[in-house]
Amino acid sequence: MQAEHDKTKLLVRAVRGGRFKGRKPNGDWFAASDGEVVKPTPVDLVLAVAALKCFTCGHEIEEHSVRELSEEEQKGKRNKDKKRCDGGSAAEPCSCVKTPDEIRAKQTDREWIAQRLASVMRERDLPGADRVCAATVFDGLRGPAVETEGSHA
Incomplete structure (x- = not known):
């Protein structure tokens, strides 16, 4: 659980979507950025905060x-x-x-998030920065439920 918390905190910092605040008693994850962003899973939270501000100019995309x-x-x-x-x-x-749509498309892309995460890990001298890729960027985090073919509810 602590590893999931730490990785979520690092990912939120990497995408510059605000400050990671942790987990609420009801199980939701949240970050602060000119208000509160609350999502049910860490992956949802990272994707939501990644699309809040333009990484190029740093301003909120709604005001772009x-x-x-x-x-x-x-x-x-x-x-x-x-x-x-x-x-x-x-x-x-x-x-x-x-445009806001271009910003959202780019900044919610796993490859872009992986590049940002690797950059932050190198800045902080954390091990494993060279092993971060789009396929493994969300490893160890709970994400949205994904229906697979042949699975039964």
Whole structure:
């Protein structure tokens, strides 16, 4: 159980999805990131927090602005004061051009998570960083129930 806790904590840190808080008394796993993310299994938690923020610019993907305002919109008083996800004004295009769907697709990919985990393990001088791969990144963690062909309920 402690190994599962430690690996989940390391994975949440690797994907920079917030701070891992642990396990609730009801068995759910949770992390804090501008609020609470609660999921039933460690794998679900890691995948959920991986898609919270853009790893390129560090801003929440829900607030990601990828469109430039038209000249008419730029002239409006309200739009001059609007802030974008990267801190600039809304009158300029966002410096990060990824869409929320692109960010989610990339950052919930096992290969990307494995690369991030290996990087964090090397930074912390933890053994096994060279053995991390997409196939083994979630080994030892409880994940979502997967139906296999021929299994009976």
